[in-house]
Amino acid sequence: MNNEDRIISVAKKTIETESQAIRNLIPLVDAAFAGAVNYIFNSNGRVIVTGIGKSANIATKIVATLNSTGTPAIFMHAADAIHGDLGTVQENDSVICISKSGNTPEIKVLVPLIKAAGNKLIAITSNTKSFLGTQADYILNAYVEKEACPNNLAPTSSTTAQLVIGDALAMSLLDLRGFSSKDFAKFHPGGSLGKQLYLRVSNLTELNEKPQVSPDTDIKNVILEISKKMLGVTAVIENDKIVGIITDGDLRRMLATTDSFVGLTAKDIMSKNPKTIDNDAMAVQAMEVMDTNGITQVLAQKNGKYTGVVHIHNLTKEGII
Structure with missing residues (x-):
């Protein structure tokens, strides 16, 4: 087997092993x-997610998912917790502890401290009979039969399982909260996903010039208006109403078919009934x-x-496209 075939084979086997674990x-x-x-949903406190090693990396992702979907969460490294960071945990907080074995030295030190403080302890572990499993108030079983690692050593399937359990937890809380797309946008105002949910046409039109001519504007001034406003287009306005549109394309077609421009006006080359959108519509529309x-x-x-023009460049710049 050559290197290419071997790589493909190992990659597929890894995906198959992890997908079966899920x-x-x-x-x-x-x-x-x-x-x-239910306990987290009805609690007045935050969710503290902790772990060590690769489980700590998974914990940070779960924290990010919880925060972005309406459940306040904080990451606390298990090793740091027993060296001063345990003060992160407040009276009403729930603690999610992630550990495949549930028997690491740091977990054995940390768990009794959490229990002594009276905080609810939620375990995500592959070993429900471990120290962590037997001490937890709630066990989220993340059992995996084997790692994707051929030596069954490197955390692969187990960390994938932990991540999926965390996502399932977050989505269950999202559902209970009735967390909507508008709520999501509040937590993602700077991202492209958030912008799709809150950015409106009015936010874009105000960034642009507002090209417009009347139906009787001569062709020279139509060209000047399009060039000056730099949007490749102008609206044709009569009595404050949009009656047509002229684009760069319309001008090129006019040049290709007309020898003399004397007497030509906007109404002679405009496209009637142009596509429009409400100023309060979402930018994604x-x-x-x-x-x-x-x-x-x-x-x-x-x-x-007429309120203005939305150009595809606006959407690109805002990350909508």
């Missing part, structure tokens, strides 16, 4: 899992209009009055 978790989700979710109609700009209006 499927095996389904029957392990039980009343203890539901109890842990503007993208859909452009994509559906194969255009790069769309005119915005509010209460029937």
Whole structure:
């Protein structure tokens, strides 16, 4: 077997092993899992997620997922906790401790301290009969038969299982909270996902010039308006209403078919009934209009009055595309 075939074979085997480990978790989700979710949901405190080694890395991701979906969470490294960071845990906080074996030295020191303080302890472990498992108030069973590592040593399937259990916990809490897309946007205001949920057409039109001409504007001034406003387009406005649109493409077609421009006005070359979008619509809807109609700009209006232009470059700059 050459190197390429060997690489592909190992990669596929790894994915198969880990995917099977995830499927095996389904029957392990039980009343203890539901109890842990309900306790966190009804608690006034935060969720402290702790672990050591690779489990600590998984803990940081679970914390990020919880925070972004409405459940306040903090990461606490298990080793640091027993050297001064235990003060992170407050009276009403729940503590999720992640450990495959449940028997590491740091866990054996940390767990009694958490229990003595009266905080609820939730274990994510592959060994329910471990020290961690027997001390926990709720056990989230993350049992895996074997690691994807051929030596069954490097944490692979086990950390994947821990991550999936954490996601299941977070999504269960999200569901109980009725966490909506608007809520999601509040926690992701700077990301492209958040912008899709809160950025409106009005936020984009205000960034641009507002090109417009009347139906009787001569061609020279139409060209000047399009060039000056640098959006490759101008609206044709009559009585505050959009009656047409002229794009760079319209000008090129005019040049290809017309020998004399004397007497030509905007109404002679404009496209009637242009695609428009409400100024209060979501920016992502503007993208859909452009994509559906194969255009790069769309005119915005509010209460029937022209408000400006949304250009595909606006969407690109904001990360919508």
